[in-house]
Amino acid sequence: MDLSTLTYIFVGGSFALYFGIAIWAKAGSTGEFYAAGRGVHPVANGMATAADWMSAASFLSMAGLIAFTGYDASIFLMGWTGGYVLLALLLAPYLRKFGKFTVPEFVGDRFYSTTARVVAVGCLIVASVTYVIGQVKGIGVAFGRFLEVSYEMGLLIGMITVAFYAVLGGMKGVTYTQIAQYCVLICAYTVPAVFISLNLTGSPLPQIGLFANTVADGTPMLTKLNQVVMDLGFSEYTALKGGTVNMIFYTFSLMIGTAGLPHVIIRFFTVPKVRDARASAGWALVFIALLYTTAPAVGAMARLNLMNAIQVGEIGSPEGNLVYDERPQWFKNWEATGLLKFEDKNGDGRIQYYDDKNKEFAAKAAEWGWKGNEMVKVDRDIMVLANPEVAQLPNWVIALVAAGGLAAALSTAAGLLLAISSAISHDLLKSTFKPDISEKQELMWARVSMIGAIVVAGYFGLNPPGFAAQTVALAFGLAASSIFPVLMMGIFSKKMNNTGAVAGMLAGIISTLLYIFAYKGFFFISGTELLANTPANHLFGISPEAFGTVGAIINFTVAFIFMKMSAPVPAEIEAMVEDIRIPKGAGAAQDH
Structure with missing residues (x-):
């Protein structure tokens, strides 16, 4: 069966499942919409937390960054997994014990201040909208390629899909x-990784294959x-290329940003008891580890496959370069999306793909008549989706990856x-502002505000400030600098008051x-940067993505x-804080 047919079957089947679940689990009350009835x-x-957590940045972009930056990209693995442990141990059980629906509700009650609640809402919206932009980028990439439409049209289709099941079902849906999306995405990530590891190294486990000898020559x-x-x-793949200070700050920003992300925190409000919050955190870490231990192998093998293909x-x-007119079908498919672009700068009809910023190699390339790197665009977010095609895996595996990429982006966007x-x-x-509205009106406004958020995220997604993982890193920095500290102080400092x-x-x-x-400028308006965004110009070498640590x-x-x-x-209030820190009881949600 051809790839297009299989893709429509896999993607269409998974979407039918999502829509069916949304209709079955339609929220009928605010308790079901906000916390799935606990x-x-x-x-x-x-499992749901793992799907919520493993976004397009995890599924699509993290391995792409690992593929192109090598060792430096390990900050994402360390930061995101370490942060989740931090969240599970320090925040989740206590927030569940408090028994509220949302993070701003905790902030408002703990700091006995409407102002504190409103400021927390503002911080939440800024961080979450930035995070959604990264997911929207992944949605546009995946839909654009596998529905064979432009990135912009793929983004529109994806946002309409999210709107249907998120607006209808709320937290319950x-x-x-x-849960269904996790099953799809983990199969879609690990199955092709097993195939590719077998092809390159003979090992069925990618985690082992990463350090094994290649089948071709035993290296x-x-x-x-x-x-x-x-x-x-290009730079050595396994060498540290970024500054040590920036790497430490970047990793820590991702860690505490993870622990402050509201869409992950509210998942722990859906379980019946505090003990269940701890248990679900442990299970989520197991489910997350299945993908995160595979990602380094996927990134490295994707880079090797791409280099060998070109x-x-x-x-x-000079004679080793692929003739453009003889490029394989996968190359043509990704060119159609605009995410892979070739420019024949010297007119020889061959693809020169090299680092023309390396002065020593550029001088050698000039002797061969090369005019510069002709792969003028290789979007890093395509690597996971393109890898099975580059490796010439069966069409059903490629279709499965398409369904998984969409599941990853849609699950986190919905959360x-x-x-x-x-x-x-x-x-x-x-x-x-309107405490007298009925539960039915509150539910209506929840759905209206979600539609508004979808429109805003879609608009910004058309002009994202970077790759999905880079955009998400900015969101983590915003959460790290605003939400994480106030939650920590709210739980562990009885003396912290509303003014502070x-x-x-x-x-x-x-x-x-x-x-x-x-x-980086106001990323929805081009050319607004005040300073050049280069490591040499960063304050103490700290990049914008790593500044969340300083903000905290x-x-x-x-x-x-x-x-x-x-x-x-x-x-x-001091007595209330003391009660929160006693790990017993579930706390009852209060509808106010």
């Missing part, structure tokens, strides 16, 4: 849809990859949109936004300064 089993919640796979990329002027002869020689809509309808309208919490959140997120805008330090510092200058915490 009746989700820990194992099921762990999203939870059970994400260790990573040694082979280093040789291939260095022969074309360099069909001796690596680094983020739900967090945004809950904050707007429950925390801004019901709890702040509000001042800290504002200082953290404003400083981080200013740093991002200075180096600013948040904590400002919060404690303002705390000392203002009225102390009421005794009943």
